[in-house]
Amino acid sequence: MGDFSGVFYTDTEHSIKLLQGSCIEILNNQFAENTFDMIFADPPYFLSNGGITCQSGKMVSVNKGKWDQTKGAAENHKFNLEWLKACQRVLKPNGTIWVSGTTHIIYSVGFAMQELGYKILNDIIWYKRNAPPNLSCKYFTHSTETILWAAKNSKSKHYFDYQAMREQNQGKQMRNVWEISAPAADEKKFGKHPTQKPLQLLNRIILASTSEGDWILDPFCGSSTTGVAATSLKRKYLGIDMDEEYLELSQKRLKEVVTLL
Numbered sequence: 001m002g003d004f005s006g007v008f009y010t011d012t013e014h015s016i017k018l019l020q021g022s023c024i025e026i027l028n029n030q031f032a033e034n035t036f037d038m039i040f041a042d043p044p045y046f047l048s049n050g051g052i053t054c055q056s057g058k059m060v061s062v063n064k065g066k067w068d069q070t071k072g073a074a075e076n077h078k079f080n081l082e083w084l085k086a087c088q089r090v091l092k093p094n095g096t097i098w099v100s101g102t103t104h105i106i107y108s109v110g111f112a113m114q115e116l117g118y119k120i121l122n123d124i125i126w127y128k129r130n131a132p133p134n135l136s137c138k139y140f141t142h143s144t145e146t147i148l149w150a151a152k153n154s155k156s157k158h159y160f161d162y163q164a165m166r167e168q169n170q171g172k173q174m175r176n177v178w179e180i181s182a183p184a185a186d187e188k189k190f191g192k193h194p195t196q197k198p199l200q201l202l203n204r205i206i207l208a209s210t211s212e213g214d215w216i217l218d219p220f221c222g223s224s225t226t227g228v229a230a231t232s233l234k235r236k237y238l239g240i241d242m243d244e245e246y247l248e249l250s251q252k253r254l255k256e257v258v259t260l261l
């Protein structure tokens with residue numbers, strides 16, 4: 001990978017790079033077509049609407065930050081179309097993309113994927129046994145997220161490590177319902193990202209869909225859970241985020257993981 005603007009951190013020896021800015025602009029302006037083997041995207045869920053939730057037994061605001069405020073259904077969909085299009089261009093012909101989301105965005109993401117000609121391979125139901133209770137008592141407790149897995153287009157011959165997934169599932173074919181807990185305290189020792197994903201989730205995704213040495217992109221990298229998992233599994237990693245504070249957190253986590261290799 002050559003020279004870029006917006007570079008926040010580089011570790012050439014371990015093929016790690018963090019870029020600061022809008023992922024749409026960076027991908028459209030700085031990357032050639034067919035660059036990445038796999039993309040994991042955890043975009044804004046647009047759920048920071050002033051509501052409440054429960055955290056460690058306390059009532060807290062659901063607001064994650066300005067980047068997560070809704071712009072209305074039509075604008076949110078336009079944004080999903082734009083970044084998914086930018087990702088599709090830089091994905092290799094046989095590459096795949098994983099996108100996580102809740103009900104707030106996942107239907108828009110799925111529709112945008114269909115509009116762009118991605119081939120949807122699976123919808124994974126990520127079940128969180130330790131999800132917080134619903135304080136309003138007007139709904140069922142939210143305890144799942146959906147992760148869509150898609151190939152670049154209908155011609156793609158996607159990679160799937162069936163055996164590795166079977167081994168992780170006591171020798172039985174793995175189903176699309178994954179029970180994985182929220183990140184452990186140790187995963188937050190360098191600081192907290194409000195929507196940090198568990199390492200176990202990214203380890204599974206990376207093992208299922210990539211080989212050693214593959215390039216993995218996370219266009220909304222936050223604390224770089226994807227990068228930590230990618231580096232520990234000997235894959236190459238490029239993370240993009242607009243927020244300096246999250247990139248600093250990413251950098252701390254990535255600097256630690258290379259000492260453990």
Ligand SMILES: C[S@@+](CC[C@H](N)C(=O)[O-])C[C@H]1O[C@@H](n2cnc3c(N)ncnc32)[C@H](O)[C@@H]1O
Pocket residue numbers: 021022023024042043044045067193195196197198219220221222223224225226240241242243246
């Ligand atoms: C849901 S969080 C990702 C959390 C991450 N998966 C983790 O484990 O820490 C989404 C991230 O996208 C960033 N973001 C929002 N809009 C962006 C954009 N247009 N380009 C790049 N980053 C963006 C936010 O700053 C936030 O850190």
